Amino acid sequence: MGIWGSGVSDSNYFYISVDPGSGSSYDLIAIDIATGANVWGADFADWANGTPALSVDTVFASDYAGYVYAVNKADGTILWSTNLNAGAASGGIMLNNGKLYLSAESVVVSTNETHVGGLFCLSAETGAVIWQNQATNATMDWRGNGPTLNLAQDVVYYTTESDVIAVNASTGATLWKNSFAPITKWRDEKCPIIDAAGNLYVGLDGLTNQADNDVVVSFTPAGAIRWIYDFGMDYAWHGGGYAFSADGTTLYCTRRSGEGATGTGLTALNTADGPLKWELAAVIPAPVVLSERVALLSVSSMAAVLPLLKVFLITALPAR
Secondary structure, three states: OEOOOOOEEOOOEEEEEOEOOOOOOOOEEEEEOOOOOEEEEEOOOOOOOOOOEEOOOEEEEEOOOOEEEEEEOOOOOEEEEEEOOOOOOOOOOEEEOOEEEEEEOOEEEEOOEEEOOEEEEEEOOOOOEEEEEOOOOOOOOOOOOOOEEEHHHOEEEEEOOOEEEEEEOOOOOEEEEEEOOOOOOOOOOOOOEEOOOOOEEEEEOOOOOOOOOOEEEEEOOOOOEEEEEEOOOOOOEEEEEEEEOOOOOEEEEEEEOOOOOOOEEEEEEEOOOOOEEEEEEOOOOOEEEEOOEEEEEEOOOHHHOOOOOEEEEEEOOOOO
């Protein structure tokens, strides 16, 4: 059993997508928060690894076969499923105002047939596809990254293997697109993150060539580049993700020390103009900010998801 995404919880259960492998037939499981016991499991067409979304009584998830599911939170019954006629929908799902937003890859079915992916908007009630955005060519590898919503401006952001794209959340129309180096390395961690002002931040595998140094780029809501932080090496961008400080002045992101290296660390950047504040060497996954501390969370195994969750707290250091 493998876990590739994050889980979500309500007051009773923790819900997480899994790659069951040979040890289980379930692709989405619910775990009792109080006891850590598995409550139910739902079986999909293929394994799931994106972060689910929750409504009052439903959990929404997607799988590697390109299906989206609505599952009853109480007992794991599948309420509806929708085939996107695309490739893997392996990123997270965003839910807002009765609509689901997620992206899926393209897949070549035969010499003359390609099922084109993109960004999808579905009805949370019925699973019907409301719109599909295909902002780049049909042969592009849509990597299935989870989208990011800007509710104040009615915009949803997502990434392909070489593009950062802004889409009107109501209509699916493309608002802007910025293209960078094509990505051939494992890069399903670069979902955009936005601050209170609507500025966008995303990690990229270089600006022009895939072999360029990895970078973090900040965009204005209109798509103009505000600043670029260069990690100083290729294979620096790590799969943990990002988090803002409580006051929004610092962006924390995980990094590693090059291809094949075991050392990883935490980089703190000034959100106003991008300079480095400090770096910390440690073996860490995704950062989460709790008050004035940075929490770095890791899970040693599926059995330890809840009762043995490891939390490492690092006091935020002052700017240099």
